[in-house]
Amino acid sequence: xxxxxxxxxxxxxxxxxxxxxxxxxxxxxxxxxxxxxxxxxxxxxxxxxxxxxxxxxxxxxxxxxxxxxxxxxxxxxxxxxxxxxxxxxxxxxxxxxxxxxxxxxxxxxxxxxxxxxxxxxxxxxxxxxxxxxxxxxxxxxxxxxxxxxxxxxxxxxxxxxxxxxxxxxxxxxxxxxxxxxxxxxxxxxxxxxxxxxxxxxxxxxxxxxxxxxxxxxxxxxxxxxxxxxxxxxxxxxxxxxxxxxxxxxxxxxxxxxxxxxxxxxxxxxxxxxxxxxxxxxx
Amino acid sequence: xxxxxxxxxxxxxxxxxxxxxxxxxxxxxxxxxxxxxxxxxxxxxxxxxxxxxxxxxxxxxxxxxxxxxxxxxxxxxxxxxxxxxxxxxxxxxxxxxxxxxxxxxxxxxxxxxxxxxxxxxxxxxxxxxxxxxxxxxxxxxxxxxxxxxxxxxxxxxxxxxxxxxxxxxxxxxxxxxxxxxxxxxxxxxxxxxxxxxxxxxxxxxxxxxxxxxxxxxxxxxxxxxxxxxxxxxxxxxxxxxxxxxxxxxxxxxxxxxxxxx
Amino acid sequence: xxxxxxxxxxxxxxxxxxxxxxxxxxxxxxxxxxxxxxxxxxxxxxxxxxxxxxxxxxxxxxxxxxxxxxxxxxxxxxxxxxxxxxxxxxxxxxxxxxxxxxxxxxxxxxxxxxxxxxxxxxxxxxxxxxxxxxxxxxxxxxxxxxxxxxxxxxxxxxxxxxxxxxxxxxxxxxxxxxxxxxxxxxxxxxxxxxxxxxxxxxxxxxxxxxxxxxxxxxxxxxxxxxxxxxxxxxxxxxxxxxxxxxxxxxxxxxxxxxxxxxxxxxxxxxxxxxxxxxxxxxxxxxxxxxxxxxxxxxx
Numbered sequence: 148x149x150x151x152x153x154x155x156x157x158x159x160x161x162x163x164x165x166x167x168x169x170x171x172x173x174x175x176x177x178x179x180x181x182x183x184x185x186x187x188x189x190x191x192x193x194x195x196x197x198x199x200x201x202x203x204x205x206x207x208x209x210x211x212x213x214x215x216x217x218x219x220x221x222x223x224x225x226x227x228x229x230x231x232x233x234x235x236x237x238x239x240x241x242x243x244x245x246x247x248x249x250x251x252x253x254x255x256x257x258x259x260x261x262x263x264x265x266x267x268x269x270x271x272x273x274x275x276x277x278x279x280x281x282x283x284x285x286x287x288x289x290x291x292x293x294x295x296x297x298x299x300x301x302x303x304x305x306x307x308x309x310x311x312x313x314x315x316x317x318x319x320x321x322x323x324x325x326x327x328x329x330x331x332x333x334x335x336x337x338x339x340x341x342x343x344x345x346x347x348x349x350x351x352x353x354x355x356x357x358x359x360x361x362x363x364x365x366x367x368x369x370x371x372x373x374x375x376x377x378x379x380x381x382x383x384x385x386x387x388x389x390x391x392x393x394x395x396x397x398x399x400x401x402x403x404x405x406x407x408x409x410x411x412x413x414x415x416x417x418x419x420x421x422x423x424x425x426x427x428x429x
Numbered sequence: 430x431x432x433x434x435x436x437x438x439x440x441x442x443x444x445x446x447x448x449x450x451x452x453x454x455x456x457x458x459x460x461x462x463x464x465x466x467x468x469x470x471x472x473x474x475x476x477x478x479x480x481x482x483x484x485x486x487x488x489x490x491x492x493x494x495x496x497x498x499x500x501x502x503x504x505x506x507x508x509x510x511x512x513x514x515x516x517x518x519x520x521x522x523x524x525x526x527x528x529x530x531x532x533x534x535x536x537x538x539x540x541x542x543x544x545x546x547x548x549x550x551x552x553x554x555x556x557x558x559x560x561x562x563x564x565x566x567x568x569x570x571x572x573x574x575x576x577x578x579x580x581x582x583x584x585x586x587x588x589x590x591x592x593x594x595x596x597x598x599x600x601x602x603x604x605x606x607x608x609x610x611x612x613x614x615x616x617x618x619x620x621x622x623x624x625x626x627x628x629x630x631x632x633x634x635x636x637x638x639x640x641x642x643x644x645x646x647x648x649x650x651x652x653x654x655x656x657x658x659x660x661x662x663x664x665x666x667x668x669x670x671x672x673x674x675x676x677x678x679x680x681x682x683x684x685x686x687x688x689x690x
Numbered sequence: 691x692x693x694x695x696x697x698x699x700x701x702x703x704x705x706x707x708x709x710x711x712x713x714x715x716x717x718x719x720x721x722x723x724x725x726x727x728x729x730x731x732x733x734x735x736x737x738x739x740x741x742x743x744x745x746x747x748x749x750x751x752x753x754x755x756x757x758x759x760x761x762x763x764x765x766x767x768x769x770x771x772x773x774x775x776x777x778x779x780x781x782x783x784x785x786x787x788x789x790x791x792x793x794x795x796x797x798x799x800x801x802x803x804x805x806x807x808x809x810x811x812x813x814x815x816x817x818x819x820x821x822x823x824x825x826x827x828x829x830x831x832x833x834x835x836x837x838x839x840x841x842x843x844x845x846x847x848x849x850x851x852x853x854x855x856x857x858x859x860x861x862x863x864x865x866x867x868x869x870x871x872x873x874x875x876x877x878x879x880x881x882x883x884x885x886x887x888x889x890x891x892x893x894x895x896x897x898x899x900x901x902x903x904x905x906x907x908x909x910x911x912x913x914x915x916x917x918x919x920x921x922x923x924x925x926x927x928x929x930x931x932x933x934x935x936x937x938x939x940x941x942x943x944x945x946x947x948x949x950x951x952x953x954x955x956x957x958x959x960x961x962x963x964x965x966x967x968x969x970x971x972x973x974x975x976x977x978x979x980x981x982x983x984x985x986x987x988x989x
Contacts, residue, residue, distance in 0.1 A: 213614035213615065213616065213617075214585075214614055223884075226888050228884060228887055228888060251890075252890050255888065255889060255890035256890065259888065259889075260885070260888050262881050262884070262885060263881075264881060267880060267881040267882065268881040268882050268884075268885050269882050269885075270882045270886075270899075270900050270903075270904070271712060271882075271904070272711070272712060272903040272904055272906070273899075273903075274709060275709075276704070281886065281889060281891070282889050285889055285890050285891060286890075293701065296701050296704070296705070297697055297700070297701060300700055300701065300704050310700060310703060310704040311703065311704060311706075311707040312707075313704035313705060313707070314704075314705065314707055314708050314709045315707070315709035316709045316710070316711055316712065318712065319709055319710070322472070329885070332885070332889075351471035351472050351640065352471060352640055352642070352681060352684045352685065353471060353680065353681060353684045354471075355684065356683075356684040356686070359686075378614065378615065379615075379686075380615065380688075381643075381685075381686040381687070381688045382686050384686065384687070384688070385686045385687055418616060419615060419616065422615045422616045422618065422619040423615055423643065423688060424618075424619075424622065424641070424643035424644050424646060424647040425643055425646060425647070425688060426642040426643045426646050426670070426682075426685045426688060427646060427670065427671070427688075428646040428647075428666055428667045428670055428671065446715070446718065446719065
């Protein structure tokens with residue numbers, strides 16, 4: 148694991164006063180059950196192998212890697228949707244293992260996720276309005292019905308969704324629109340951090356750039372911290388401040404986005420970067 | 430005549446619960462022998478349906494009209510039996526998802542040899558010899574056991590190479606590849622693109638359908654840009670990508686995330 | 691809330707446009723399928739006849755007439771379908787039998803659906819040891835000799851229509867539970883369930899609001915295929931003499947009696963049999979049509 152030393156440390160020192168560390172992952176290990184054996188021990192695969200990193204407030208951390216590197220597992224483990232084998236995850240310096248049920252619920256409100264497949268992440272039997280208002284029903288159930296509807300419409304406008312889609316169903320919407328619904332659902336309760344798990348990988352090129360621009364705008368307007376996971380290096384390059392490269396559950400390289408892409412140090416990182424076909428013919 | 434494939438006024442319409450939908454709207458283009466032509470467009474542009482209709486694998490509620498001239502025949506006039514003789518033999522098709530395109534219960538070797546036994550009426554041993562040659566061509570390591578393995582024992586990249594191999598078994602005149610690298614990692618994609626480059630050097634005609642502009646820039650000689658069923662621009666790859674003329678092409682290229690400084 | 695008027699307008703505009711749910715879309719496709727449509731029409735006719743028909747006929751289902759025993763179908767006497775060995779009008783008995791068979795079909799199915807869905811979703815959703823235990827129970831119950839069980843119940847409690855409901859419901863829910871459990875397990879893995887969990891949603895809510903509505907398609911199809919199965923089961927029990935008691939009748943009873951007099955009084959078997967076959971075929975066509983209509987492949 149190589150950290151781009153000089154500039155990064157200086158950067159960190161400069162940031163120290165302004166941006167506190169909001170998420171701290173230490174020595175994280177996650178196992179994947181491959182085979183259940185009756186007589187001998189079960190066979191596990193190390194999905195995440197002794198991973199440690201920090202996320203500062205206001206930063207977009209890009210996580211890149213190929214399939215099997217553990218980036219999706221990492222997203223779900225941070226959110227406690229997956230059990231971890233060992234290690235600590237701390238949110239604002241408090242270990243989430245020690246959370247009470249109430250604190251866990253509050254954590255869920257503050258850390259939200261956007262998924263890859265726009266259609267699969269929405270319940271096909273629910274209207275758009277109901278999908279986006281689900282978080283309100285969990286956290287602000289005492290709001291009047293009219294106020295809830297208004298808040299949903301307000302959020303839909305923030306993500307550039309027309310309000311007449313309120314009663315429609317996911318299958319009546321395009322991929323880009325569905326992804327906006329997912330984003331609306333994630334931001335309606337004003338989260339502090341947004342984890343984006345390959346949010347544009349299933350989208351067309353023009354829609355992709357719209358959604359990326361939307362995420363950037365939301366990040367500025369709502370003061371969000373983002374973790375952006377993708378296998379597409381060009382997307383990560385254009386949206387991240389800092390980048391972490393994963394391979395088979397281990398961190399290969401970590402640094403500022405420009406350092407990683409312009410002067411990668413690790414062989415694997417170099418290989419990844421050189422494999423991307425250039426859109427401008429040589 | 431230098432053209433392998435000539436498409437004239439192709440229209441593809443679908444009969445759906447919402448009425449008739451036009452997927453491909455009166456398009457015409459030619460593919461020259463030995464060239465690699467890239468077909469770019471977003472979902473709904475009709476790029477896949479164009480080639481599905483050329484090979485006769487449109488779904489039941491689809492109807493294609495116009496002319497598709499291949500081997501001096503209009504493919505749209507042929508019935509299923511006649512098309513089956515051409516598919517797999519003269520025209521090879523590589524599908525998008527290598528996970529689901531191979532038959533899960535058949536060994537790799539059998540899937541490779543099946544094509545040439547059926548079309549070229551070759552014997553099992555001749556086919557197996559050809560299969561080994563083809564595996565070399567797709568840069569798969571010469572493991573004897575590979576032929577005996579099942580698809581689920583291989584990685585996505587290896588499966589895709591097998592798919593390319595199957596399409597090469599009968600020395601096709603034209604290979605159509607539908608998003609061949611979309612489901613693959615970027616390093617695997619690089620290897621697959623190298624294979625396409627090798628095939629190009631052997632003057633095998635390739636039609637590459639993809640939405641990835643980078644892939645097209647790397648591999649194709651000429652490019653067709655489609656939008657909502659029509660061709661908006663076509664020409665040499667270098668020219669279209671560097672100096673696009675149509676507004677849609679300009680818009681599409683502006684959406685590509687900046688990669689080179 | 692500032693600017694209330696503007697907000698009101700916005701809310702009104704948003705709520706004014708209605709989407710088409712998957713179910714309404716499926717219904718449209720069901721109607722287009724000719725076999726299902728005819729099934730729906732025939733089933734509706736038979737149901738309406740069974741409910742309202744008897745009011746328009748002169749005879750009652752228990753009315754015996756020793757002067758008119760074993761009469762073949764005869765327009766003038768009013769016995770359109772003939773009479774049985776006790777001089778009772780066959781048509782009115784078929785319609786009454788229809789009431790019973792259809793009621794048992796619907797109610798027993800609904801009861802097994804309620805039990806089966808609850809059991810299956812809990813088992814499938816929570817998984818682990820609970821799932822294993824619950825499924826082992828189902829398998830053991832499956833293995834029990836059903837008919838002996840029913841006979842023992844009949845011997846202890848006597849022949850009773852409620853016992854019939856119980857006996858049928860007790861076996862049908864097992865299949866539903868298994869199917870629902872399988873579907874729950876596959877739905878559970880979907881991303882929108884993960885999304886709901888990430889929002890902090892409770893398990894109960896996820897089962898009620900997310901899993902069960904998505905099971906609706908499968909459940910509806912199995913209901914239409916289960917009702918014929920229940921009707922046949924009831925007929926079988928009645929055929930063996932374990933079902934409803936005289937003078938109440940069901941199609942099973944009528945077919946049983948009719949088969950005895952088959953050679954001399956063919957109408958006693960043919961007409962009840964015809965009604966039964968038409969109903970079962972209609973239900974099967976509807977079930978097939980629903981399965982095609984609810985298949986989201988076309989989206």
